[in-house]
Amino acid sequence: MARLKLTLTTVPKAAIPEKGDAYYWDTELRGFGLRVTPRGVRSYVLQYRLPGRNARRLTIGxxxxxxxxxxxxxxxxxxLYDVKRGDDPVLAARKRAREAVDLEFSKYVDTFTDAYLKSEWRxxxxxxxxxLELHVIPHLRGQALPEIEKADLARVIRRLSDRPALxxxxxxxxxKLFAWAVDQGDLVSSPIPAAPPGVKARKRVLSPDEIVALWQASFELARPMGQFVRLLVTxxxxxxxxxxLPWAELNSLKKVWMLDGERAKNEDDHLVPLNPLAVAVLAEMANATGHEAKRWPRKGLVFSTTGATPISGFSKVKKQLDREMLPILxxxxxxxxxxxxxxxxxxxLRPWRFHDIRRTGTTQMQALGVPIEVTEKVINHKSGETAGIRGVYNxxxxxxxxxxxxxxWGAYLEKLIARASAPNVIALAKGRA
Structure with a gap:
């Protein structure tokens, strides 16, 4: 347990962990401490224990x-004085928070945005x-969260059925909003339907020619966008x-990517084995940062144009890919x-989305004889064979x-790429070196 006298000098210097939160406990006041996240956020916390109960932790600020x-x-x-009197600060804070929250839907959207979206969906x-403001609030304004029923939300979604992606x-x-409301104690259960009513699931799968065209077109993108697209594919x-993706999640020796659950959509840690094509892309990015291909960096982001924030502007990248893919096809x-x-x-070129790459890969895996439960593990997806009781206990x-x-999947890609014999395809043998 790290102990540190918390002062204006020591707090900013507290080391940032590569994974998980780090705690530094004050040497003067027992239970008072500093939490530092991998993102560098520093907050003060109090840990205490009431008689006959487990220890609890409260964020001060x-x-x-x-x-x-x-x-x-x-x-x-x-x-701590309240604790000595038998009061529970965590329960008291939750009660004050619930009393302060306005459950009218449009007001709750603001609460949800400030407390969750801005930090988690940066x-x-x-x-x-x-x-929410354009397509949901006009139909639910004035209704309190507990009054909203499944039928109300189904009608909202059905109005958008002519725009499936939206x-x-x-x-x-x-x-996510209603799940968060349940977690906060503002709702007993979520009324949202399990799937968008009246909206057909996407079935777009890229053809072998389209996969090759996408791969070749990625070399026309400026760094790091081209490498980003190729890592998506691989x-x-x-x-x-x-x-x-931060370099800290990658292991160049074991050739694996350990996706931190805090960044994953389903909040589960996820190990991604890296095939030779993926290793080649990452080695290329490592070289671009001045590191050897086999010794990847441990700090910073793999794909960044600022050095501090992840890449963005995906719609522009997609448009350029479409322009480059069509003449190749x-x-x-x-x-x-x-x-x-x-x-x-x-x-x-039929319309496609980046997400269709995942469906294309898993569909081809089925053709290669990979069991469905394995493909779902590959993409960190919970459904079908891996959901329910079987998923919990397996x-x-x-x-x-x-x-x-x-x-x-990588071998399949290599065959497609080699068959196309494109002049701007990376040298696979060199990528493995």
């Missing part, structure tokens, strides 16, 4: 105005709130998880037609099976 070490220590002393919180995104934001992980079709003696035909991590599946 984040370091900075108005909370200095002395003010936080003084507040901790007040709370890159997309503004879009999520705008969706309907799914709005549904996902509402699902690992099949979510766009936000790849974009925000046309050229491939022309060469195939010429070889067969057929007439050349106009080629069109603690097998599938590490070897995930590696085999991603190796098979």
């Amino acid at each position: 984040i370091h900075g105005s108005p909370w200095t070490p002395e003010k936080a220590r003084g507040r901790a002393e007040e709370l 890159d997309s919180w503004a879009d999520a709130k705008r969706q 309907a799914r995104n709005t549904h996902a934001t509402l699902r 690992t099949l992980q979510r766009r936000g998880e790849v974009a925000g 046309q050229d491939m079709a022309d060469k195939r037609a010429d070889a067969l003696g057929d007439e050349r035909e106009l080629v069109l 603690l097998h991590a599938y590490t070897d099976e995930k590696r085999d599946a991603l190796e098979a």
